[in-house]
Amino acid sequence: MLIGAMEAGGTKFVCGVGTREGEILEHVSFPTEGPEETMAKAVEFFSRHPIQGLGVGTFGPADINPESPTYGSITTTPKLKWAHYPMLPELQKHFHVPAAFDTDVNAAALGELTWGAARGLDSCMYMTVGTGIGVGAVVDGKVLHGMNHPEMGHILVRRHPNDTFAGACPYHGDCLEGLAAGPALEKRWGAKGIELADRPEVWEIQADYLAQALVSYALIFGPKRMILGGGVMKQQQLFPLIREKFKTYMNSYLQNSYLDDLDTYIVPPGLQDFAGLKGSIALAVLASKVHSL
């Protein structure tokens, strides 16, 4: 049985087909343009495969509430052509199979829990630090939904004393995303993240903001593992810095065996760049267990 998976990113789309066990048999990738062009390519790809289920992990914000009349749509987004675009309904016009729809990062969290760095656990968090900061989570085996999907990339953190950058979030200025996503790094230092690799002061501030956020997430919903991916996290030197600052901010307050060894608590993705795509398969499989695909 084949499952179709679509990871709809702000920069690129990845479509694939795979097995219920998360093996990707074939995949394609193309840049994100307007919805007509882009979705036509996705539909064309899936048409060539006898898929029996479909999982979609999308950039947000999106309406992921199955009870809502606009379920499966992108909602408000600065990518104006995509605002209020009915992504899942468009796919369902062409493919009459059970489908699941969630954010790319919620999909990635579920993918990592099912087949990646959080295998065997019943909760985890997945954060991408890229063009924005997106976070998804699994709690008690289920993808975390409240009023809608999490938006935890936008929480406030305390300003680092050496940081005079105003912040780049159009809503909040210096929220986490406004201070620590890739574009914020670039604006603060006048160079792209990859060109800043050997400047320790850059990563000191960066790790400080990310660690503050991780401590809040740990205190608030206590995921059993934290997985950090996305372009900016290719700077592997961030991991030990984040762990050290996490420890300092937490100051032994949470006593829990999951935190005993932060090297195994705060980790890179186990599925590398396939977390989102495999996660979309996992979404479809999980939905199928509920709806008996």
Next chain:
Amino acid sequence: MLIGAMEAGGTKFVCGVGTREGEILEHVSFPTEGPEETMAKAVEFFSRHPIQGLGVGTFGPADINPESPTYGSITTTPKLKWAHYPMLPELQKHFHVPAAFDTDVNAAALGELTWGAARGLDSCMYMTVGTGIGVGAVVDGKVLHGMNHPEMGHILVRRHPNDTFAGACPYHGDCLEGLAAGPALEKRWGAKGIELADRPEVWEIQADYLAQALVSYALIFGPKRMILGGGVMKQQQLFPLIREKFKTYMNSYLQNSYLDDLDTYIVPPGLQDFAGLKGSIALAVLASKVHSL
């Protein structure tokens, strides 16, 4: 059928018996002393009633993981006599009935969802602002657990520019609890909360810290209603101030019908001072649905 409920607070214990529908038929309250004296009173009370289930909502931190060898115990606590005390096992020595064990605030959140201010919803958050700041939550109909229960009273908030108080949390200094629990108010202003009622500068700072925390919780797990109780929240003027600052910090970022009217989003407890006790009944009832009491 009678259910026993125990709300184990740091200041007082409340024990009651009630129906599965949350009606409390009888209850007693006594001050929290050492575990022997206090638990003997609880056991004595429940012995007088033919209870067929038991729900416990306790001060924390406590081990609420049923898989853990120390399930049902208080863990580390500054109340030294209670540290590592096996509260649930002690009750189970006397009462051989199905039992549920969680934090007082998780119980209160479930109670409010079942019979109080969040009735009809599948998620909510309950915060008590008293001697400490404790928060519990229900997500997708279930009490929120991760590594253990939430500890979200200890997140960091940004310092109010007019606040020079160092903070009173022994772990973090100026975390939310360190800045905004009752004892912090008292230390900052040199008078008890109740005596500060007519000093607007007190409540301006207090509302700012609480609103920052609520915005983080909304972004992170998106509860559909936020219920604020505890001694300090008896200052009803806090509610409009918190709502106003919540709105400012959120800056229209989350677009969701639950947030359209903050007067119905950020609210006082519907069960008044019975949230914890009724919630403990709800814990037992919910557990009974899983384990068929």
